[in-house]
Amino acid sequence: MRLPKTLIIGSVLFTLFLLGALVSFLWVPYDIETLNISAKFQPPGGQYWFGTDHCGRDIFSMVMIGARTSIAVAVVAVGIGIVVGVPLGLTAAARRGSILDELIMRGNDLVFAFPSLVIAILITAVFGPSALNAIIAIGIFNIPVFARISRGAALSIWTLDYVLSAQVAGKGAWRISVEHILPNIANLLIVQGTIQFSLGILAEAALSYIGLGAQPPTPSWGRMLADSQTMISFAPHLALFPGLAIVFTVLGLNLMGDGLRDVLDPRLRRSRQ
Amino acid sequence: MTLLSVENLNLSIGGTPILRDLSFKMYEGQFFGVVGESGSGKSMTALSLMQLAPQGAQISGAAHFGAEDLLALPEKAMCALRGQDIGMIFQEPMTALNPVKTIGDQVAETLIVHRRTSRAEAVKIARERLNRVGLPADRFPPDLYPHELSGGQRQRVVIALAIALRPKLLIADEPTTALDVTTQAQILALLRSLVKDDGMACMLITHDLAVVAGLADHVAIMKSGEIVEAGKTTDIFSRMKHPYTKQLLAASSHVPDRATQVTQTPLLEVRSALRTYALPRTSLFGKPPVLAAVNKVSFTLKNGESLGLVGESGCGKSTLTRAILGLDALQSGEIKIDGQTVQAGRRMDRDQRRKMQVVFQDPFGSFNPRHKVARLVAEPFFAMANPPNGTAKTAAVAQALISVGLKPDDTDKYIHEFSGGQRQRIAIARALIIKPSLIILDEAVSALDVSIRAQILDLLAELSEKFALSYLFISHDLSVVRAITDRVLVMKSGEIVESGPTQTVFDNPAHAYTKQLIAATPQLPDN
Numbered sequence: 001m002r003l004p005k006t007l008i009i010g011s012v013l014f015t016l017f018l019l020g021a022l023v024s025f026l027w028v029p030y031d032i033e034t035l036n037i038s039a040k041f042q043p044p045g046g047q048y049w050f051g052t053d054h055c056g057r058d059i060f061s062m063v064m065i066g067a068r069t070s071i072a073v074a075v076v077a078v079g080i081g082i083v084v085g086v087p088l089g090l091t092a093a094a095r096r097g098s099i100l101d102e103l104i105m106r107g108n109d110l111v112f113a114f115p116s117l118v119i120a121i122l123i124t125a126v127f128g129p130s131a132l133n134a135i136i137a138i139g140i141f142n143i144p145v146f147a148r149i150s151r152g153a154a155l156s157i158w159t160l161d162y163v164l165s166a167q168v169a170g171k172g173a174w175r176i177s178v179e180h181i182l183p184n185i186a187n188l189l190i191v192q193g194t195i196q197f198s199l200g201i202l203a204e205a206a207l208s209y210i211g212l213g214a215q216p217p218t219p220s221w222g223r224m225l226a227d228s229q230t231m232i233s234f235a236p237h238l239a240l241f242p243g244l245a246i247v248f249t250v251l252g253l254n255l256m257g258d259g260l261r262d263v264l265d266p267r268l269r270r271s272r273q
Numbered sequence: 274m275t276l277l278s279v280e281n282l283n284l285s286i287g288g289t290p291i292l293r294d295l296s297f298k299m300y301e302g303q304f305f306g307v308v309g310e311s312g313s314g315k316s317m318t319a320l321s322l323m324q325l326a327p328q329g330a331q332i333s334g335a336a337h338f339g340a341e342d343l344l345a346l347p348e349k350a351m352c353a354l355r356g357q358d359i360g361m362i363f364q365e366p367m368t369a370l371n372p373v374k375t376i377g378d379q380v381a382e383t384l385i386v387h388r389r390t391s392r393a394e395a396v397k398i399a400r401e402r403l404n405r406v407g408l409p410a411d412r413f414p415p416d417l418y419p420h421e422l423s424g425g426q427r428q429r430v431v432i433a434l435a436i437a438l439r440p441k442l443l444i445a446d447e448p449t450t451a452l453d454v455t456t457q458a459q460i461l462a463l464l465r466s467l468v469k470d471d472g473m474a475c476m477l478i479t480h481d482l483a484v485v486a487g488l489a490d491h492v493a494i495m496k497s498g499e500i501v502e503a504g505k506t507t508d509i510f511s512r513m514k515h516p517y518t519k520q521l522l523a524a525s526s527h528v529p530d531r532a533t534q535v536t537q538t539p540l541l542e543v544r545s546a547l548r549t550y551a552l553p554r555t556s557l558f559g560k561p562p563v564l565a566a567v568n569k570v571s572f573t574l575k576n577g578e579s580l581g582l583v584g585e586s587g588c589g590k591s592t593l594t595r596a597i598l599g600l601d602a603l604q605s606g607e608i609k610i611d612g613q614t615v616q617a618g619r620r621m622d623r624d625q626r627r628k629m630q631v632v633f634q635d636p637f638g639s640f641n642p643r644h645k646v647a648r649l650v651a652e653p654f655f656a657m658a659n660p661p662n663g664t665a666k667t668a669a670v671a672q673a674l675i676s677v678g679l680k681p682d683d684t685d686k687y688i689h690e691f692s693g694g695q696r697q698r699i700a701i702a703r704a705l706i707i708k709p710s711l712i713i714l715d716e717a718v719s720a721l722d723v724s725i726r727a728q729i730l731d732l733l734a735e736l737s738e739k740f741a742l743s744y745l746f747i748s749h750d751l752s753v754v755r756a757i758t759d760r761v762l763v764m765k766s767g768e769i770v771e772s773g774p775t776q777t778v779f780d781n782p783a784h785a786y787t788k789q790l791i792a793a794t795p796q797l798p799d800n
Contacts, residue, residue, distance in 0.1 A: 161633040162641045165703065168598050170626045170656040183643040 007259020013252025021067035030058035032065065033217060041235050051237040059238065063245050066219040069131060074200030076135045078193055081142020086189065089150025090181060093158060094173035105151065108144035116141040117206060124212035131214040138203045142196050149192050153185040187264035191257050198253035205246050221246050274301050276441055276474045282334035284321050291317055292498045302472045306489030306506065308482055310722035314498040315478045319444045323359060324351045357387050360435030364447040366427035370419040376430045377415020383437045402433040406463060425456035429463065436467060443475045449484065453585035453749055458793035461488060480722060482525045483795035486510055494518045510798045520724065526797055527727035528756040529734035534577045535759060540710055540743050541574040546606035548592050566592040568767035579737065579744040581758035581775060583751060589767040590747050594715055598629060626656040630704035634716035636696035640688040646699060647684035650674065653707045673702040677732060694725035705736065713745045718753055730757055751794045755779055763787045
């Protein structure tokens with residue numbers, strides 16, 4: 001089977017950043033915790049690939065380590081969304097039409113109704129800015145996304161005959177949800193997962209940009225952008241490289257999501273040929 | 274007069290031949306029946322005449338339609354021809370209509386697109402066409418939406434769409450397969466009047482020999498992309514030559530050999546079962562109206578008996594099935610299996626569950642596509658207190674597969690690797706594995722081709738004897754019920770209107786509705 005181009009390009013882009021993040025644990029070109037003022041504002045070139053900042057730190061190394069923060073925040077945030085949201089959605093679908101269904105889904109509507117970033121700012125403002133609080137804030141807003149998707153997809157599976165025959169075998173709603181419903185909606189969840197992943201990276205960058213995300217000295221793409229703000233007129237590379245890192249990671253994840261959907265959804269696969 | 278003359282039509286997709294050397298003629302004012310099982314190329318023939326065959330199909334041959342060759346016309350000329358000179362009716366009236374447009378608009382739209390008539394004129398003609406198909410203005414105003422109509426009425430709208438421009442040729446692809454028998458009879462009568470009174474030619478594609486026997490002037494029998502036998506309908510049915518035609522006819526009226534061993538002990542007793550649903554409120558303060566889906570139904574199924582339950586869609590068959598299986602509770606009344614009352618829902622005990630199993634209609638939706646056969650077939654073991662494990666489980670699965678005529682090494686396959694008939698065998702294996710006393714067959718053979726259906730009926734008869742099984746055979750297809758049941762119940766609007774030994778009920782129906790059902794069922798000529 002031929003894989004769609006979007007999936008290939010998206011995976012390559014994302015893998016590049018994932019590799020950068022993983023390699024940074026073992027090796028980076030320059031230590032970013034030692035300041036080298038004599039080498040400040042070096043332009044991108046052979047010695048410093050992405051140049052250096054106002055403290056003489058290597059921007060390439062910082063982008064590598066920053067990827068760590070971004071990816072970790074996004075992974076955990078999407079994880080919270082899936083771990084809490086999917087069971088909620090499955091429960092609502094299993095008890096469709098009941099008070100429980102209404103409670104779960106209206107609760108989700110409530111969370112959905114708030115502008116997510118504003119609430120994230122509120123949470124970090126109350127509990128103090130840190131990467132952990134950013135994760136929780138972003139994670140909470142992933143819950144209704146996954147709950148809605150799981151409920152909608154599960155409802156259509158619940159009408160199928162194999163679910164009925166599992167009921168005839170005496171299986172309860174919870175067992176049927178795990179054995180029959182979940183494997184059949186997994187493809188949707190994977191696709192949505194990649195999309196939410198990219199939104200998580202954007203949200204982390206936004207929170208760090210306003211100083212509510214990861215705290216110094218932990219590098220973060222969002223904070224690198226914020227730091228470079230005042231120097232952008234004479235050292236544009238300070239903003240350019242973390243900015244590009246955000247753009248390409250998010251683009252890669254979105255392309256990957258589109259490609260995965262094409263591969264996993266047989267109806268779209270047929271129309272593509 | 275010859276309207277369409279097809280010569281040596283060949284079609285292949287990616288080098289695989291789909292249609293081989295088809296040649297036939299169609300005449301004005303006549304029906305041309307195309308009969309065959311799934312995959313025989315019937316629908317593909319129709320699609321290639323409309324140049325709607327899938328992309329990448331290679332077509333050769335000629336199809337003379339007046340002065341034109343349908344297979345050689347450029348797409349633009351073909352667009353003008355479709356709808357204008359050739360109309361098409363599809364199987365599924367639910368999806369053939371646009372749900373967000375009124376029926377009047379949908380019919381009028383075709384006229385506006387093709388004839389560039391004014392809107393007022395188009396609406397007027399649309400009204401005429403709707404009257405023509407039996408949807409009179411006083412009961413069916415043009416501003417109705419498809420969901421406000423029944424299946425049969427929708428199919429009438431689809432036909433009105435197809436004849437909007439008075440095409441010379443009408444292609445009907447399984448036009449009544451999705452409909453109840455009485456509705457089917459009405460739609461076939463409508464098609465007959467369109468062809469005989471208005472002089473259209475109609476290509477009637479169907480898997481049902483009986484439908485063709487009563488309607489078509491000429492018939493072609495197709496198998497694997499070839500016409501194996503063709504000719505006048507009366508000739509074909511009186512002296513068929515090709516073995517496949519004979520086989521098809523034999524399968525259509527197949528009656529399995531059954532050694533009935535009915536005992537007098539009741540297995541399933543249903544006593545004044547009542548199940549109602551509240552309908553949407555009609556007024557703000559009044560009570561919502563109530564629909565009795567199953568209204569005080571009582572019957573007994575004896576050990577070893579095969580009991581038929583016949584009725585059209587919406588008569589309450591499915592609701593009754595769910596109640597018997599203990600999936601939904603009754604409002605009043607009682608259902609007993611082996612003398613014990615069935616407790617619906619979670620309280621239903623395992624011993625009761627393992628006495629009943631069910632086989633559904635759709636061989637594609639009955640299985641979780643992500644599980645392998647071993648796991649699928651073993652699922653009912655969940656209803657047992659001490660299910661077999663390890664090798665005992667494997668052996669039980671293998672045994673169940675063997676008894677339905679499959680191989681034990683099929684256990685490692687996924688369900689998509691099997692054909693429709695094989696899937697239905699797996700469904701039966703799944704029902705058999707915990708050795709139930711009663712199997713409910715919910716339209717279990719309705720979606721199968723006639724030859725496969727005959728095999729499954731034989732299998733059911735054999736298994737019933739071997740394992741002393743009782744069947745509750747639910748179907749809208751009277752010929753199948755007649756072939757496999759000892760006794761039959763006729764259900765209408767939630768009530769059982771007639772019951773008795775199958776032979777007696779079918780030969781001397783007492784209730785008006787039973788008579789109507791039997792009269793509406795297409796018959797194969799006797800010989």
